Amino acid sequence: MSILTNEKARVWGGFAIAAILLFAVAPAVLSDFRLSLLGKFICFAIVAVGIGLAWGRGGMLTLGQGVFFGLGAYIMAMHLKIADAELRGDTVPDFMQIAGIRELPGYWVPFSSPIVAILGILFVPALVALLLGLGVFKRRVKGAYFAILSQALAAAFAILLVGQQSTGGSNGLNRFRTFFGFNLNDPANKQMLFFIAAGTLLAVVAITRQLMYSRYGELLVAVRDQEERVRFLGYDPANIKLVAYVTAAFFAGIAGALFVPIVGIISPADVGIIPSIAFLIGVAIGGRSTLLGPVLGALGVAWAQSAFSESFPSGWTYAQGLLFIVVVGFFPAGIAGLIALLKRRKKQSDDPPPEAPEPAEEVEMAR
Template structure:
């Protein structure tokens, strides 16, 4: 009981510290530009939380999170472009006018409504993940085969977007957003509000994920990862367990994509393709995929390093990123967050088994040092 109470206080303290950093220290110390960059990194952290749940706890190597990130991002971008066109008194967005279109394509029309847009961001990626997950996991596809399949899916999605030049902007994507649900994006106060929304969303998602991890379902998910056949023998369907985690990860990625668009001001196939999907995974691996905060901190650190180092070494960052990933996977498979756990285990072993042991155990008495009972003598 006392341990549970202590752990609860640690969790509350951790969330309080994170809230102070995000809502007080960061806005006070960072410029508007750097704060906007941090908001972008937090979006990547939201994606990483879902990957940590699906991959770290469920053993599903999700190399295709760019699909769900892109779905949320493009749905939000479509609504923002329609809203901007309405502010200018036009029927279609500017890039469609350049392409010669005079009316919205059929699949754009629902996103004229902000309510439908929000519902779509939440529901559509989950439906896609459920359908895909049932089709894959029911056939017992896992491991490298699932990773290749998910990566092929994201490559196909990016190619599809590039081919729709007139309706999705093609390789240029959608950009130059002026407003976000009635808020002018060129106003620094509104951009700070957008950062606060993103930070609050990240904290809420981390809290939800913690509840999932330490629930009965979370234990079952880990059991499926480690002993899938034994779980099936106990009467559970591992496919259904995996689908739930995969759908939750898809939901988080979609929400992150929707927040990414107004923060960055652009979304294109380059933001959701194979390379970004792998970058999401690298951040999670470096931070520690089996932990709660490791994926978030790893994703933010990798994104920050990419921005900082690519400014000075534009051609060398990709090699550095690959090298870091190889080092972590090869020598620190639990990620940087796992180093603390390793240190604690070693300390516990040293406390339990003192290092001052030898072949001849001794006891110090008033008469001197004599062999202990049961010890071997020369």
């Protein structure tokens, strides 16, 4: 009983510390610009949590999370552009007027409603992942084939967006002025967006922890390690994988929707192959099989990219690739796994050596 109590205390203590850092310390010590930058990094961390569940626990190398991130982002962006146009008294957003589009495209119309837009953000990425997952996992596609397929999906999605004038083409959607009635130029509203992103990250981590340490989490790890044995026991591995894959897409869609008002732009460059791989690099560096490893890895890589690219714009890409190679080649469990290994070794060195057994009594020589 005491063990369970200590475990709960550690978990609640960890969430309390994270909440204090995000809701009290960060706004107090960071400027408005740095706080918005941290909000952007938190969006990446939300995506990373889902990848950690699908890849770290489920063994699914998801190279196409940019698709689900982009779906949530573009739905949010379309709603914000429509709302801005209505405030100006226009029927179409400003970029459509420049392109000569005088009528709102049919697939834009539903997202003029805030409720429909929120429902679309929550369920469209998850529905796409569900349909794709059913077609892939039921056919027992896995390993490198699954990774290539998901990456091809990200590439196709980015190419599709580039060719669509109604979504801004290669420039994407930008210059948002309001967020559900709140002025985005107001620093107080920008801070509100940061708090929403921070609260979402804590909620996503809590949900993922519940999944990881439940019976489902045990089944997911079993499918990763011994899929055929799990099938022999009467479970369908495809359904178990599907839940993790859809959950990761659900998280990515929410992250994309939060990314749009925080950063102020979404374009095909944010949803293609390169961003999808960047999500994966953060998870691998942090530790894909742990709960907090993906979060810390995503935040660390995003911060390093922002910091080093300011001084070495052309060198960061090579440094990022080198870091990924080093971690995968020498520390496959990531930084979190390396820290756990060092703790185990320290504990073993601190434990007293076992006492030598007492010598056996001498056996009588004569009988």
